[in-house]
Amino acid sequence: MAKSNKPIFWGLFAAGGTVTAFVTPALVLVTLFAAMKFSPDMFTYENIHAFAAHWLGKLIIFGVILLSLWHAAHRLRVTLHDFGVRADGAVAVIVYAIAGLGTLMTLVYLLRI
Amino acid sequence: MSNKPYVREVSKTTWFLNPQQPRYKRYMAREVTCIFIGAYTFLLIVALKRLAEGPDAFQGFLNALHSPLGVLFNLAALVAAVYHSTSWFNVTPQAMPIQRGEEFVPGNIIVGAHYAVWAVVSLIILILGI
Numbered sequence: 001m002a003k004s005n006k007p008i009f010w011g012l013f014a015a016g017g018t019v020t021a022f023v024t025p026a027l028v029l030v031t032l033f034a035a036m037k038f039s040p041d042m043f044t045y046e047n048i049h050a051f052a053a054h055w056l057g058k059l060i061i062f063g064v065i066l067l068s069l070w071h072a073a074h075r076l077r078v079t080l081h082d083f084g085v086r087a088d089g090a091v092a093v094i095v096y097a098i099a100g101l102g103t104l105m106t107l108v109y110l111l112r113i
Numbered sequence: 114m115s116n117k118p119y120v121r122e123v124s125k126t127t128w129f130l131n132p133q134q135p136r137y138k139r140y141m142a143r144e145v146t147c148i149f150i151g152a153y154t155f156l157l158i159v160a161l162k163r164l165a166e167g168p169d170a171f172q173g174f175l176n177a178l179h180s181p182l183g184v185l186f187n188l189a190a191l192v193a194a195v196y197h198s199t200s201w202f203n204v205t206p207q208a209m210p211i212q213r214g215e216e217f218v219p220g221n222i223i224v225g226a227h228y229a230v231w232a233v234v235s236l237i238i239l240i241l242g243i
Contacts, residue, residue: 014208017201018201020150020194020197020198021197021201021202021227021231022198022230022231022234022235023235023238024150024153024190024194024197024198025191025194025195025198026234026235026238026239026242027153027157027238027242028153028190028191028194029191029235029239030238030243031156031160031178031187032184032187032188032191034175034178034179035179035180035183035184035187037179039243042242042243043242043243045168045171045172048160048164048171049164051241052161052164061161065154065158068150068154069154071150072147072148072150072154075144075147076147076148076151078144079141079145079147079148082129082144083126084124084125086125098151102154102155102158105162106161109158109161109164109165110161110165112165113164
């Protein structure tokens with residue numbers, strides 16, 4: 001049987017699509033409120049740091065960011081084809097490289113907290 | 114019989130603007146949400162970087178976020194994220210049909226369950242974040 005890496009990327013896309021569907025609207029609402037400065041005691045350094053300092057918080061943050069990135073990367077690859085970009089090989093390398101870089105950055109920053 | 118059949122020219126880049134096929138635009142709107150999901154995730158990564166650098170750096174991040182561009186980006190991301198969620202949940206009966214014995218679980222129950230979990234998860238995030 002021919003080997004293909006499609007199931008890996010598609011699996012990440014599907015898992016990421018589900019996770020972002022559940023969490024991203026509420027996350028955006030929180031950062032939107034922070035951007036609008038609704039209240040001084042929300043999205044504070046102390047609260048976010050306490051969450052990210054705990055191993056479970058780290059795991060949740062890493063999982064959400066990893067899956068969001070790989071979901072977006074795979075969907076962007078398909079969408080660029082729909083917009084007429086036919087260089088799928090190059091597109092795949094670029095979008096997955098960006099997702100990989102983001103994943104690595106997340107890991108490094110989390111370990112520094 | 115013509116040996117040169119008529120082939121309608123379809124643009125590779127603007128095919129989804131076809132006025133007779135509004136579902137093409139809905140499809141592309143759904144797909145384009147990934148740009149906002151991806152960009153927003155990188156905003157979270159920047160927040161994480163500033164968080165790791167300490168309270169002053171994180172305050173700097175919040176100050177930068179508190180700008181017309183910051184609000185506008187979050188608003189756009191909110192619209193895209195909600196469109197992603199609804200379009201994702203609405204096709205769950207097709208994406209993962211659940212069979213109980215001979216019968217399939219009705220689609221509206223599967224979709225409804227996803228919306229219920231979405232509401233609970235959103236509430237938890239809002240309580241934790243606010």
